[in-house]
Amino acid sequence: MSTKDDTFVEYIVENTENGKLRWEPTAGDTFMAPLRGDHTVTIEFNPNGSDILSLRSRDGNVILNLFENQFPQMQGLFERARRNAYDVDKVIDEIISGPPLAPPSKKDPSAPIADEDIPF
Amino acid sequence: MINWHDPIFVWTAVGTVAGVVGVFLSLYVIRVTKGARKAARAAERAVQASARKRGLVEELENVHHKADQLGALLQHEQWFAVQMRIQEISAICSQILSRWPEGLSVEKRGNLTMAAGLARSIGTRISASEFNASERGKLVTTQLRLSDHISGALGEARKVEERTLQI
Numbered sequence: 001m002s003t004k005d006d007t008f009v010e011y012i013v014e015n016t017e018n019g020k021l022r023w024e025p026t027a028g029d030t031f032m033a034p035l036r037g038d039h040t041v042t043i044e045f046n047p048n049g050s051d052i053l054s055l056r057s058r059d060g061n062v063i064l065n066l067f068e069n070q071f072p073q074m075q076g077l078f079e080r081a082r083r084n085a086y087d088v089d090k091v092i093d094e095i096i097s098g099p100p101l102a103p104p105s106k107k108d109p110s111a112p113i114a115d116e117d118i119p120f
Numbered sequence: 121m122i123n124w125h126d127p128i129f130v131w132t133a134v135g136t137v138a139g140v141v142g143v144f145l146s147l148y149v150i151r152v153t154k155g156a157r158k159a160a161r162a163a164e165r166a167v168q169a170s171a172r173k174r175g176l177v178e179e180l181e182n183v184h185h186k187a188d189q190l191g192a193l194l195q196h197e198q199w200f201a202v203q204m205r206i207q208e209i210s211a212i213c214s215q216i217l218s219r220w221p222e223g224l225s226v227e228k229r230g231n232l233t234m235a236a237g238l239a240r241s242i243g244t245r246i247s248a249s250e251f252n253a254s255e256r257g258k259l260v261t262t263q264l265r266l267s268d269h270i271s272g273a274l275g276e277a278r279k280v281e282e283r284t285l286q287i
Binding site: 024025026027028030032034035036037038039040042056058059060 | 210214241246258
């Protein structure tokens, strides 16, 4: 562990929070974001332990692995990356600002089918 | 003494004037030649730049085509061919980034790096274990996003090429 690693984690956390880093889901259980053209950063959820933040070269080689238990700033980063990747805040805003929800139909399901129930 | 009736004087004067005119003509010709050479060099540079850009566009078209093929192969569950395409996409993206370091903006270079990373994530996922329909859908979504990233880079490269050709 070095202070550089700390600085790197803080950089990632800060840019995730302010939305400057654009995370994307991969085909696996990780999220990935581009860093200055030639590198990527991935965050991997580990259900049995510490989440892993990896810095990768453009060839996909891991050049730095950082673990959540060593860097408390990383706590919750996976969830923040997910929120960022799926634009969760925007989705919630759209849902809340949309038209009010219509009340559910109170029609008795056991009632016989009428002509107006058939759309053709 | 000036004597315009003396043929020797007249011919000397004519010769002198012709010499001076010749010097100016030579200077003019040298200047025009230099300008032409400069213009020719500029044109050559423009053609070379255009050829380099065209190479970049062609390579991006090639990798874009392979990304589309990857989608079809995923749909048909041709896993061996999928792995082959992933290796090709990853290698071509890496080559483009090395060969044309100035050819794309930082953002579009990031798009290519992401495309290669997403392709590799598909490869890792399909080699890991069996997967259900939902996970198969995730593979297809990932392929579509990697294709989008390559399209973004291709769009920028085409735009730059068109501008270069207009100049």
